[in-house]
Amino acid sequence: MDPILTGFIGLGAMFLMIILHIPIGIAMGLTGLVGVATIIGWGPAVSLLGTEPSSAIANEGLAVLALFLLMGAFAGAGGLSADIYRMAYSLVGHWRGGLCMATVGGCAGFGAVCGSSVATTATMARIALPEMLSRGYRPTLASGVIAAGGTLGMLIPPSVVMILYGILTEQFVIALFAAAIIPGLLTVGFYFATIAIYVRISPDAGPAGPRVPWAERLHIVGESWRVIVLAIVVSGGIYSGVFTVTEAAAVGASLAFIFTALRCKMNRRSFLNCLGETAANTGLIFTIIIGASIFSYFVTLSQLPGALVHNIEALNLHPLVVILLLQIMYLILGSIFDTVAAMVITLPFVYPLVVGMGFDPIWWGVVNVMVMEIGMITPPIGINVFVLHGMAKDLPLKTIFTGITPFFIADICRLAVVTLFPSLALWLPAYWNLI
């Protein structure tokens, strides 16, 4: 059978399996297995089930995912997220909409020690939502800012998804982290502006809180030293070259454990829960990685990406139009699929296409993660919305989706800015000689 036709049939079969409740990682793995068997025979195909998974679980670069997840779990158990929120609240809580801005700041800060959007949303829902509602914030604004702000965990380094992108595309993870810094700050800026406009139009949506005296502010900042130290050691260690990414993740996990233990919050139960949570998330990610590695092998063998690039080039579309179409595709995929799975499934096709058109792979990594972030709050799936709804059952989904709308518009605007001005992502890694 023609390999390209096999590739198309395989792709269809994989989507069919996914619709039929077969877990995404397993559907990718089984499709890859049968596809490779069709093209080069069962012997090499079955042996892939030994080589690909064993290389994945023995890969130190991938083990870093487990270490960052562990760091996030310990940081959450140790209440470091509450520290960041309290610090941000003491600084901007007296502004109109200030608690929302504190939430965005808290999300960005926790994202810097966590790396997961879902964990950031769940944590901030527990800390910031009751505070905002008790201060008379409108539920639409309060829920919207948490669901949208939670996506920062995915963009602000260290980001689990970015590590995954770096490993799957063989890009330098530190360059990806550096490239995400300015877009991450831009996101915070856009969200701040959105909140400011929102409360100017509806002043009662986010009433100003009491001003915290400077002495107390300094005291609160001083009390938040743990999270500041953690963020500086992990990020500073990576960018200064003191630590490799794996070492930084290990140091971060160890420090988060020590800080939590020093606060007497590390009892047997919380330790076991942290390990259980990390193991569950690690297993989930590795199942997808294993499936994706077998599937990618099949896709490469089928020559489908080359054919796709060739056909799209033949259409003579402007490269930015192709990027726009890809972004729309990711928004649609992100609204019906888990966003990480959407990236992993499409990467074997999309990556060669984007790089083939002359775009920088580091820039695309950042743009890809940004689109997926938006997918996390796009209906009907929008996983962050469901996480928030799960944490606050009395908040109807409609309220959360309504609250997200202004932040969704802000997301589209900043996505357009980073798409049109790649230097926003590429300047810092180039300045640090990482690309």
Next chain:
Amino acid sequence: MQRTQYRLDRFTRHVATLGFSGLVVIAFLTMIDATGRWLNGPRIPGFGDIGELVYPIVIATCFPAGLLQGHNITIRFLGKAAGPRIQSWLELLGSTAVLIFFSLLVWQFVLLTMDLQANNRTTGTVQIPVAAWWWITTVIMAICIPVQGWVVANRAWSAITGQASVVPEQMTSEVAMNPDEA
């Protein structure tokens, strides 16, 4: 049935806890090693080799618990739209596919480990034989087969009888309650 589910749950959680406690230890050792390098102090000899051997074991320990707890990304809109009966058959299909995949994977892990043993493969720096470590990984991966077999059996029972399965679609990762104490 609930007792078996509880025991399996406890066992797989213990396996994961053991593995991820190892990850905590590795994290601390990595911190000591990296700080030692940065300060030009003493290093742990052949530490890279240790990571190479231990990471597969750590990662493998998360699979049995993950399978039992249903920690897989699965799209379930078809089942939800089609009703509970069809949903239970689709769940059976999904869990059977997982069982087939993990059975093939374990078979290949056995072959791979036998190959490592036959060729006396060692690590690069301190020449530690790798086969023994990969046997541990393979045995842990092999636990996935009976665990997933239990999940499939429950799903089949649920699909045939129409009753709820004792294995939920997705469980919390928090420590479970003993049914005898509940």
